[in-house]
Amino acid sequence: MTTPPTPPTPPTPPGGGAQPTGGILPTGPVPRAGTDTNAIYRPDYGTGERPRPGINPANEQTTVLTPVPERTAALYRIPLNERRRWQVVAAALGVVILVLGGLTVYLWTASDKWAARSANLEGQAYDLGRRLSTEQEYVVQQTEQIDILTQQLSTAQQRITELADQSAQAGDDVAYAQQEITYLKELVSLGGSVSLALNRCTNEQKTLVDYLQNSASYPAEGIAQFKSEVDALCAAAQSANAELQKQLAQ
Amino acid sequence: MRRLLVATVALLLAGCSSLPSLPPPLPTDFVPSPSPTASDYGPLLSPDGFDVAQRMTVRVRNIGCGFLATGTGFMIDEHTLVTNRHVIEDSSQLEVSTYDGHAVDATAARSTTAADIAIIRVNETLPVAARLAEKDPQTGDAITVIGYPGGGRLTTTSGIVLGSVQDPLNGSVGTVLGTTAKVEPGSSGSPVLNAAGEVVGVIYAKNDVEQSFMIPVSVLRQLLDQESLLIPQQNSC
Numbered sequence: 441m442t443t444p445p446t447p448p449t450p451p452t453p454p455g456g457g458a459q460p461t462g463g464i465l466p467t468g469p470v471p472r473a474g475t476d477t478n479a480i481y482r483p484d485y486g487t488g489e490r491p492r493p494g495i496n497p498a499n500e501q502t503t504v505l506t507p508v509p510e511r512t513a514a515l516y517r518i519p520l521n522e523r524r525r526w527q528v529v530a531a532a533l534g535v536v537i538l539v540l541g542g543l544t545v546y547l548w549t550a551s552d553k554w555a556a557r558s559a560n561l562e563g564q565a566y567d568l569g570r571r572l573s574t575e576q577e578y579v580v581q582q583t584e585q586i587d588i589l590t591q592q593l594s595t596a597q598q599r600i601t602e603l604a605d606q607s608a609q610a611g612d613d614v615a616y617a618q619q620e621i622t623y624l625k626e627l628v629s630l631g632g633s634v635s636l637a638l639n640r641c642t643n644e645q646k647t648l649v650d651y652l653q654n655s656a657s658y659p660a661e662g663i664a665q666f667k668s669e670v671d672a673l674c675a676a677a678q679s680a681n682a683e684l685q686k687q688l689a690q
Numbered sequence: 691m692r693r694l695l696v697a698t699v700a701l702l703l704a705g706c707s708s709l710p711s712l713p714p715p716l717p718t719d720f721v722p723s724p725s726p727t728a729s730d731y732g733p734l735l736s737p738d739g740f741d742v743a744q745r746m747t748v749r750v751r752n753i754g755c756g757f758l759a760t761g762t763g764f765m766i767d768e769h770t771l772v773t774n775r776h777v778i779e780d781s782s783q784l785e786v787s788t789y790d791g792h793a794v795d796a797t798a799a800r801s802t803t804a805a806d807i808a809i810i811r812v813n814e815t816l817p818v819a820a821r822l823a824e825k826d827p828q829t830g831d832a833i834t835v836i837g838y839p840g841g842g843r844l845t846t847t848s849g850i851v852l853g854s855v856q857d858p859l860n861g862s863v864g865t866v867l868g869t870t871a872k873v874e875p876g877s878s879g880s881p882v883l884n885a886a887g888e889v890v891g892v893i894y895a896k897n898d899v900e901q902s903f904m905i906p907v908s909v910l911r912q913l914l915d916q917e918s919l920l921i922p923q924q925n926s927c
Binding site: 556560571597605615623 | 713789841
């Protein structure tokens with residue numbers, strides 16, 4: 441172990457610029473032990489070894505010390521591994537900031553577009569609502585018209601049914617009348633036949649009366665036979681007349 | 691440190707996947723186009739609003755020898771209708787009229803002794819025909835009877851099937867079905883419809899307690915399948 445020298449002079453950054461200040465981190469080489477009489481020798485933190493107070497380190501192990509200028513920047517006092525760690529952290533933070541920035545822009549854009557979409561949809565919803573209201577009003581009007589038409593249709597159907605019934609009844613009446621006419625025609629025909637038979641009966645009876653008044657001129661058997669025929673004829677005529685009267689009475 | 695970077699990148703990717711997406715393009719029209727479908731009532735209703743059951747049911751006028759009688763029938767095809775045998779008995783002329791008063795002349799009639807069923811043929815083409823059910827109705831089934839009771843207006847009545855009974859008139863082979871539907875003279879030959887509008891029987895009689903009797907559709911089907919059982923009706927005058 442060597443005796444610490446006098447306070448060192450800060451190293452000149454590469455390129456010969458001004459002395460580093462604050463947060464600007466120099467990247468120049470760290471002075472080595474033995475090359476700078478003003479260097480302060482400290483254990484290399486990279487080895488993890490620290491001098492323990494009250495113990496002579498020489499008795500335990502020999503430690504290679506890295507000279508650190510007394511007046512160097514705080515960054516250069518940080519061991520190399522830790523510095524790299526901070527650099528990575530800083531880079532990661534930068535990436536995170538970039539990502540967050542991108543996200544912010546994206547979310548801002550998405551929010552704007554969704555807001556525009558919402559406004560558009562709201563407008564269309566109001567438009568559809570107005571159209572729906574108009575259609576509902578139209579449906580109500582059409583429903584009323586349908587009710588009226590249904591009533592009219594029902595009335596028309598009833599009327600058709602009534603007319604069909606009247607037509608059918610008229611057809612029945614016509615058929616019945618035709619049957620009556622046919623029947624009356626038969627009666628008239630029967631009446632004519634009866635009348636003819638009765639007239640013939642009357643005429644034959646007159647002839648018979650003449651025969652009887654001049655009976656001396658005719659044979660008795662002939663008159664009797666003629667009388668028999670006249671009686672049969674008149675009986676048939678009277679029978680037909682009775683049947684006619686019976687049918688007329690129905 | 692590397693793990694931290696990997697974890698960070700993974701976290702960022704996972705976060706990106708859960709980011710809200712931008713709104714998709716709006717549809718041009720929010721109102722769906724109507725899909726016109728054929729009305730279920732199309733084939734069932736005529737333009738004048740009468741249904742198939744009313745249009746297929748006809749009024750039968752029997753101009754007999756010195757008498758006039760009316761009954762009911764129903765179309766089973768364009769030129770054939772079914773009624774009761776006793777509706778057309780002793781006829782000299784048969785006339786058919788439809789629900790709207792249209793008169794149609796019958797050209798021929800056939801009947802059978804196996805049941806009170808008769809078949810009438812007409813020259814004119816009638817627009818609708820009945821659908822015969824595949825099976826007879828069961829006890830308790832709801833039925834509808836359409837006919838011309840008393841020779842009057844086209845009338846619809848309803849009731850339920852009471853069950854199989856022997857023919858009270860002893861004019862049919864096998865059993866017939868009793869119903870609670872009220873009918874009158876003139877309703878003979880009326881079609882009995884089930885809930886689906888299919889013909890399940892033919893009305894032919896009633897009793898004093900306002901129960902009606904019908905020939906089941908199975909018997910009608912057998913008769914239609916065996917035309918030899920149908921004998922031409924002669925003019926009795």
